[in-house]
Amino acid sequence: MIDHGQNGPMLPSTEAALLRRIATEQAAARVPSLVAAVVRDGELLWSGARGFVDGAAPDDDTQYRLGSITKTFVAVLVMRLRDEGRLDLNDPLDKHVPGTGFGSTTVGQLLSHTGGLTSESPGSWWERSPGGDWAALQASLARDALKNRPGSRFHYSNVGYGVLGELVARHRGKSWLDAVREEILAPLGLSRTTPHPEGRHATGYAVHPFADLVLPEPSPDAGAMAPAGQLWSTVRDLARWTSFIGGDTADVLNPDTMAEMRAVAAVEDGDSWTSGYGLGLQLVRHHGRRLAGHTGSMPGFLACSLVDEKTGTGALMLANTTSGPALLATTIDLLTTADEQEPKLPAEWQPSEVDRSLLDLTGLWHWGPTPFHLRLLPGGLFDLSPARGGGRASRFRPLGPDEWLGLDGYYAGETLRVGRAADGTPSYLDLATFIFTRTPYDPAAPVPGGVDAEGWRPAH
Template identity: 85%
Template sequence: MLVTTESALLRRLATEQAAARVPSIVAAVVRDGEVVWWGARGSVDGTPPDDDTQYRLGSITKSLVAVLVMRLRDEGRVDLNDPLEKHVPGTSFGSSTVGQLLSHTGGLTAESPGSWWERTPGGDWAALQASLASDAVKNRPGSRFHYSNVGFGVLGELVARHRGRSWLEALRVEVLAPLGMTRTTPHPSGRHAQGYAVHPFADLLLPEPSPDAGAMAPAGQLWSTVRDLARWTSFVGGDTGDVLRPETMAEMRAVATVEDGDSWTSGYGLGLQLVRHQGRRLAGHTGSMPGFLATNLVDEVSGTGALALANTTSGPAILGLVVDLIGLADEHEPKLPPEWRPSEVDRGLLELTGLWHWGPTPYLLRLIPGDLFELTPVRGSGRASRFRRVGQDEWLGLDGYYAGETLRVGRGADGVPLYLDLVTFVFTRTPFDPAAPVPGGVDDGGWRVE
């Protein structure tokens, strides 16, 4: 980036490190799958940390586990509306659905019973399940947002049962290896930061423990680096490679619940935290474990993402720091839109494009990159959606009002497209075409003055 931009970013990082007394902190800005800036302050074992120094991710781990669950959903093994009992039988909270667990609306207790799981070695699944035999449900499933670390311990077990291997091994094979995230591990490996608590009234440090969390590990076990977390941030922004369909990631970024009511500055999707700030919609996750703080976020519109990793239990406003880094990057160097170039399309689909009418209201059906259709009203706002082909003359709604609904093409005897049937709404080439099966029929007298 420009020297002036890099100076502004480094100053913001340095100010946070000094004011919050952070032993060490690293941060980066990501665009188009690349780290365009990274910086560090403080020291690890006497020297500045670099982009390959490991820090603990904490709850960012949850977003990786969520991708494993969504892969199972895309394979047809799991439905988000399935009760947990269908996949992990025998719990006291089996009526909570998979989707509710992903969005922290399943009603489960926030923490596992017994000693605080973040500071003590964890037991296996049997021990966790036994500890939750009673009083595990604190709210009616689906009634409200209630952050639950336990819920993601449960989702890790769900993944393990479907894959026949631990959630961690599934993560290595299905996500980390394909994305080249070789420095993301369950325990520190190679150069890594020691986690510390900073004395509130003196400039002293206290080492913090980092035990294996056992069955609770899917809630916050992983360690990673700037390089690996940058790749993950790009992934959350839609650069999903062969690991996940981009539309599935878009579904994960969609709002499932709002944490702070009408103000809607903080919400949750499917395994992802959502932030609204000064007109921006950001998606990613925060993380905290004893001795560590972490955050990664990406602006789904501009595509600019940022991340920060610190080895302190508390102090820095790390979420605000990451939000500011994204804002500074986009303010100093607004990203140019991609240069438009013509591209080949399935020309057999061209006959479906153009003007269609829902009653008297004109809509446009356009081919967009990825061989998707986009249906939008010609004037003003209205029900707009994108569609992906799922069969001969059948298209699935991906977003907007028609998300999940099926658009079917009706053809005349000559094979020419005559109408579109979208969940009983019939679109015709001309308004109220009497040759099409318009619901309720068309008046025999046709159009008239009065």
Template identity: 75%
Template structure:
């Protein structure tokens, strides 16, 4: 990036490290799949950390576990509406669905019963399951967002049973290796940061312990570095390689639940946190374990993302730092829009374009590249959607109010487009065309100059 931009990013990082008193803080900016800037402050093992220095990433682990679950869904091995009992029988919460576990809406307790799992070596799945008695379901499944580390311990067991190995083996073979994330691991190896707590009233450190979380490991076990997490950030933005179809990752980024504990600026998809900050809608995940903070976020609209790691239990605004780095990169060096170029389309589509009316409301229908259609209000705001062809004059809604709905072109006896039928709404070339099958009919007297008396 430009030297002025790089200095501004480094200054934001340096200010956070100094004010938050972190032993070390590293970060990187990702754009269009590439790591375009990275910086570091502080020390690990008497030296500055670099892009391969490992830090614990905590709950970012959940996103990788969720990706394996989505692969299983795409392979037909499970349905997101399946009750847990179908794949992991013998629990006290078997009616909770896979989708509810992914989105933290299953109502399960937030933490595993017993000692705090983040500071206690973990046990087996059988031990965890035995501890989850009926009263550990805290809310009616589907009622609300309730972040549950336990839920991802359960999903790790689901992955293990359907894959016939450990959740970690599945993550390694299905995500880390294909994406080239060769340094990400379950325990610290090679050059890594040690976790510390910083005294709140003095500049002294207390080492934090590190351990294998056992059955709770899918909730936050992994370690990673700037280079590897930059690749993961690009994945969340849609650069998915052969791991998942981009449409599946886009589905993971959709808000399944809203975090109702504060202002409605955050939510959760299928394994991904969603936040609105600095006027952007970001997707990714934060992570924290004793001695560590981490964050990965990306703005799919611009393709700009960022990662950040610190080896401190608290004190660093890891999400706000990451969001600021994204905004600064886009503000200082905005990406140029792609050049407009004419595209080849089926000439038959041109007769569908132009002005249509839903009742008295005017809409414009446009042809997009790849033969898609865009239907949107002629002015102001309203129900707008894009559609892709299904064949036989049928089109599938991709977003907005009509997502998943079918648009059908009805033709007259000469084969010309006469009206559109969209989820029972009839669109006509003129307002309330009496020759179209308008539900409820059209008054035979037509349009009147004065209200009926």
């Protein structure tokens, strides 16, 4: 029985619409079995299944292979290393994994598939063949590994994530998989996410294109390529991971870092920009919404997980077929149906405790003649926004005494500093050389270029 928590159960009409969508897809695409779910704010609101696994309907605890959703776990490990100061996204690979022959490619480029690396490892198709160790993979890449100039374009590379898995292993002194278990799976309670099937699981099948017959697909260990698509999981575990991508990161990752991962780093389809990639995450723009997550494909399996950070609603699907269903489109339909038929209610406002020593910074400020409002947010954050209409708005988080770091908008990454009068009263804000004052062009503040001595006057 699903615990719907404070969101409450979905309406019967909504649940019927969701079930009909996956039933239609399973039947039309001839999928042996599929499972799906809708989550919101960390809670599993609905799950459904069609088809059979070993003669019975699959459930929320039936394992399916995740394929490339595995990459999102590896990307989180890399970002944790970055947050610990062990690497920079602009570091060349040679600094961490020397001797590859493509060492000028940066860590950030590998995460975003802009490093120019070949898409697949040379030799036998890695997805259906037992994989070798890192030495074997490295040797196979000794020649012709770069297909594009690093940074020049998006080119999806499974190899790049094999390389990132080795990077993680060298920093942690253990396999990338052990790092995933200890740093992600255990803290988040993802006990049914494993490198190989355990307990009840679906068999991967290819479905004959011209007859209702199936052929079992192999699922060998991918070795050094495993970071590109090895993991198996369930509806319940993937639901938690979907919420994680949406920002419910617990103590595993800073929410600001996850927001950085969701930001677009590369666009796949040019000017139309409906499909892009962040740092380890696929991005989809659909009817004015931006969704983040990842799809997955391995012989015998398809998977998809997407979340809308603004509404907190996510959806996922897992299927045991090599090809056929429109998994991305179906997952988007599930998410859209949930938000359209049962839109999320705004959170109830209530007073909250804030650092009241910061209240003297709030209120009206001016950049030149333009008025801005500085509002105090929970957690010691500030929001600086134009008082009228659109313009440059950003949120800031505290860095230290009288210093805040820009989180988004025009001032992302810039530092806001407070200038104070001799009595300690805030007299101006210095934001990337822009001086904000309590009154327009306050002559007492260090306004760049100075303030005309005659002050404000009628035009002549």
